[in-house]
Amino acid sequence: MRRRDLLGGLLAAPWWASELYAQATRGLPPLKITDVKVIGVSPRPHYSWVFIKVLTNEPGLYGLGSANNRYLAWAAKAALEKHMRPFWIGKDPDRIEDLWQSNHVRSYWRNGPITNVIQAALDSALWDIKGKRANMPVYQLLGGKAREAVPLYAHAGGPTFDACVESARSWMEKGFRHVRVQMGGYGGGGFIPPGEGSRPETGFSGKAFDEETYLDTIPKLFRHLRDKLGWQVKLLHDVHEHLTGWGALELAKRFEPVRMFFVEDILPPEQIDYYKQIRGLTTTPMAMGELFTHPHEWRPLIANRLIDFFRGRVGMIGGITQAKKIAALCEQFGVRTAFQEGGENDPINQLIAYHVDLTIPSFGIQEENDFPEEVHEMMPGAARIRGGYLYGSDKPGLGIDLNEQIAAKYPLVDDHRNADWTTVRGMDGSVVRP
Numbered sequence: 165m166r167r168r169d170l171l172g173g174l175l176a177a178p179w180w181a182s183e184l185y186a187q188a189t190r191g192l193p194p195l196k197i198t199d200v201k202v203i204g205v206s207p208r209p210h211y212s213w214v215f216i217k218v219l220t221n222e223p224g225l226y227g228l229g230s231a232n233n234r235y236l237a238w239a240a241k242a243a244l245e246k247h248m249r250p251f252w253i254g255k256d257p258d259r260i261e262d263l264w265q266s267n268h269v270r271s272y273w274r275n276g277p278i279t280n281v282i283q284a285a286l287d288s289a290l291w292d293i294k295g296k297r298a299n300m301p302v303y304q305l306l307g308g309k310a311r312e313a314v315p316l317y318a319h320a321g322g323p324t325f326d327a328c329v330e331s332a333r334s335w336m337e338k339g340f341r342h343v344r345v346q347m348g349g350y351g352g353g354g355f356i357p358p359g360e361g362s363r364p365e366t367g368f369s370g371k372a373f374d375e376e377t378y379l380d381t382i383p384k385l386f387r388h389l390r391d392k393l394g395w396q397v398k399l400l401h402d403v404h405e406h407l408t409g410w411g412a413l414e415l416a417k418r419f420e421p422v423r424m425f426f427v428e429d430i431l432p433p434e435q436i437d438y439y440k441q442i443r444g445l446t447t448t449p450m451a452m453g454e455l456f457t458h459p460h461e462w463r464p465l466i467a468n469r470l471i472d473f474f475r476g477r478v479g480m481i482g483g484i485t486q487a488k489k490i491a492a493l494c495e496q497f498g499v500r501t502a503f504q505e506g507g508e509n510d511p512i513n514q515l516i517a518y519h520v521d522l523t524i525p526s527f528g529i530q531e532e533n534d535f536p537e538e539v540h541e542m543m544p545g546a547a548r549i550r551g552g553y554l555y556g557s558d559k560p561g562l563g564i565d566l567n568e569q570i571a572a573k574y575p576l577v578d579d580h581r582n583a584d585w586t587t588v589r590g591m592d593g594s595v596v597r598p
């Protein structure tokens with residue numbers, strides 16, 4: 165009988181589980197990491213996914229993780245292959261906290277967008293392994309369910325006010341209670357069309373962001389949404405950092421009459437000190453942190469109760485181990501979580517957020533991300549969305565697998581055209597923070 169099968173039965177009763185675990189593993193060789201496979205896949209042009217498969221000396225036992233950084237995928241892949249794989253081989257996968265800490269200082273400089281996703285990849289794989297050994301989904305190991313499923317907010321949008329209404333309504337009809345609405349892409353509603361307006365004689369003539377135009381358009385859009393959709397739906401909007409400090413204050417005030425569920429990233433991470441002024445001026449709820457990588461960014465905002473939702477991506481802040489600690493910090497200060505799991509993110513990262521979400525009292529909402537069928541075929545057990553909620557597979561560990569034969573059909577690519585969306589410009593051609 166394989167050790168895992170034996171343990172599966174024994175670990176059903178938690179209070180004596182550790183003693184039984186010790187008995188069951190006595191005399192067996194200690195568990196070790198024997199290899200780390202790094203697998204880059206791009207099932208769609210905007211997906212640049214780097215997964216790891218952490219193999220152990222127990223036949224058939226492995227864990228999956230994701231080092232997702234769509235903009236620096238090759239750097240993450242090389243760091244895993246050249247730097248981390250040799251460091252991890254031979255280590256004990258049971259020691260998740262210890263490995264998190266030693267991994268954190270392994271690169272000396274830390275809390276960056278490559279080091280953090282590497283942290284998360286290993287952390288996810290170790291939780292996956294521990295869950296498989298215990299024959300339990302990871303959320304059971306994190307304390308068990310604090311809610312039945314994970315509510316999501318949907319992404320609605322369109323080029324006109326009425327298109328936005330129709331888009332939001334279609335999500336509400338699918339069961340979503342929370343709907344984010346954008347007027348087209350990020351900053352939409354604030355753009356002067358290409359070639360229009362007063363342009364410099366040489367150079368830039370593309371679509372140009374104009375702060376005052378945005379501040380005029382977006383609150384009107386949300387008044388229109390309230391008129392057409394009523395007050396039951398919870399409305400969200402993502403500013404995606406386009407504003408100055410003044411613009412952020414002005415927009416937050418103008419949003420008050422439409423009662424937002426939250427307004428996201430109204431400022432870039434470099435200007436978070438403005439949240440003190442925003443908090444003093446308005447009751448509009450603030451979500452912040454999609455681009456956060458460092459505790460010095462989130463800690464003062466949470467500890468001073470200057471935001472309402474912490475919005476970090478679980479894979480970008482260091483994985484389940486780190487997310488649980490931040491969620492506990494949020495709980496102490498009455499802040500809620502809204503983990504960023506949309507766009508180019510992947511099913512493993514979605515699931516690590518899911519397992520944390522199920523167990524934390526500080527949970528607020530999670531971002532929707534629905535993957536095409538070829539991704540589900542490649543990754544059996546990927547979470548599914550039904551009626552506005554996210555459901556994992558309930559299989560042991562993270563509950564997901566990676567079919568390497570199918571993955572080989574989608575070699576990793578970096579589509580530079582797709583990455584250009586982060587460069588937004590003003591009328592004079594200067595860069596606006598995306």
Ligand code: MG
Pocket residue numbers: 402404428429454
């Ligand atoms: Mg965002």
